[in-house]
Amino acid sequence: MTAKLMTIREMCEAFDVTPRTLRFYESKELISPIREGQKRLYTRRDRARLKLILRGKRFGFTLEEIRQLLDLYDLGDSQATQLARTYEVARKHLAEMEAQRDELDAAIADLRAQIEWGEQMLRSMNQEKKAAE
Secondary structure, eight states, rough: EEEEEEEEHHHHHHOOOOOOHHHHHHTTTTTOEETTTEEEEEEEHHHHHHHHHHHHHHHHOOOOHEEEEEEEEEGGSSHHHHHHHHHHHHHHHHHHHHHHHHHHHHHHHHHHHHHHHHHHHHHHHHHHHHHHH
16 A cells, blocks of 8 residues: 555656645645645545646646546546536637637737838838948
8 A cells, every 4th residue: 555655755756746736736625645744645546636637737727627627526427527527628728728829820920020021121221221321
């Protein structure tokens, strides 16, 4: 059993997070390590949950969304409800990310056009300056 438990240092190294991050997720009741005095020991369940938390954060899920999705694991329906809800939330976030990308692509195109205009103006001014000399 002990081999399946990880210390806070091992968790930090395995998941590239800080102890503060782990304590924060614990305070938000997203993970629940075994407490032995000041020592925290993380189970396989904690590791799986942390992996899902980090993936959810990467995809733009809020901590509250992640908490709600993780809480659906224990419903006893073979995670059918959890999977369906995760699918809904993921589709929503994908649509938001695609919209943000489209807005960013438009802003990049506008900025490129402005830079090209600026380059043309500078060339034109330099040519006029040379011609006047």
